Amino acid sequence: MNCKDIKQMFFVYIDGELEAEKERIVVDHIASCEKCRVQLYEYKRSWEMLGTLEPIEPTPGYISRFWTALSYRLPWYEKILEGIRNLFLPRRVVYRVALALIVLIAVYVSVDKYTNVLRTRTLLVNMSEEEWEVVENYDLIANLDLLESLKGIENIKL
């Protein structure tokens, strides 16, 4: 193991949580490596210093205040709008552009639906009487297989 590998184990070693085998490797290494020995000493000192600090508990209600503050933040699309607004457009124009886009989409969708209705209507008008009969007897046609099988039963002589 090189110095980098050893250093990665330092904090666990200081905490006394290192597996015996790895601990021996660290001990062996620092015995022969001046640089790592110094570094470990530094780590130990700052670690012990951290240990003497009072643990900081969040004040009551901190968590709920945090989430409330977060929920008041702007949603992502508002942020984008805000960005565009701040870039070059006055607020009114941005909303007008957004509205225009919505209207455009609505028009596109309804035109599409309308042409579908027209297409269906044209189809219905141009249908022959025979075709109409087919449509009217659709239920029967759908059950044709069943009817066929019934016919077979009909032919069975008792």
Ligand SMILES: [Zn+2]
């Ligand atoms: Zn080393």
